[in-house]
Amino acid sequence: xxxxxxxxxxxxxxxxxxxxxxxxxxxxxxxxxxxxxxxxxxxxxxxxxxxxxxxxxxxxxxxxxxxxxxxxxxxxxxxxxxxxxxxxxxxxxxxxxxxxxxxxxxxxxxxxxxxxxxxxxxxxxxxxxxxxxxxxxxxxxxxxxxxxxxxxx
Numbered sequence: 001x002x003x004x005x006x007x008x009x010x011x012x013x014x015x016x017x018x019x020x021x022x023x024x025x026x027x028x029x030x031x032x033x034x035x036x037x038x039x040x041x042x043x044x045x046x047x048x049x050x051x052x053x054x055x056x057x058x059x060x061x062x063x064x065x066x067x068x069x070x071x072x073x074x075x076x077x078x079x080x081x082x083x084x085x086x087x088x089x090x091x092x093x094x095x096x097x098x099x100x101x102x103x104x105x106x107x108x109x110x111x112x113x114x115x116x117x118x119x120x121x122x123x124x125x126x127x128x129x130x131x132x133x134x135x136x137x138x139x140x141x142x143x144x145x146x147x148x149x150x151x152x153x
Contacts, residue, residue, distance in 0.1 A: 006068025010061050017057035024049025076136075076152075113140040115147065125152045 025046045032042025112119045114137040123138040126149035139149055 006064050006071060009064030009067060013057045013060035013064060016060065017053055020053030020056070021050040024053060111138050113143055114138045115143040116140065126150060127152050
């Protein structure tokens with residue numbers, strides 16, 4: 001019920017926009033048919049009311065987009081936080097004890113490579129920085145070396 005709430009808010013925004021427009025058009029027609037002197041007011045109710053319903057839907061849709069984006073960021077941060085917490089509380093190698101082997105910063109998953117499309121291979125979430133900006137993709141080892149991608153932490 002509360003999963004994927006950002007998408008549900010965006011869908012509600014669209015629904016309220018269409019319902020609001022329909023109500024304004026029907027109200028405008030009703031006002032215009034009451035009396036000949038109210039035709040202009042009926043047209044204005046239909047036009048202005050529909051436009052306001054459309055503009056108001058931007059606010060609710062934008063909020064839904066923000067919620068959706070914050071869920072994506074929170075999931076990425078959770079992954080990053082778990083990795084950094086493992087490193088922060090790794091006390092081996094300190095206080096004169098033998099130094100531990102370095103831990104891998106990227107988790108391997110059996111998925112599909114986003115670049116070459118090979119399925120059921122070990123992929124790592126990687127950061128690609130180029131003229132298009134910073135992008136995150138699940139990449140196999142071959143694509144990582146070909147595109148010079150660095151594993152995300």
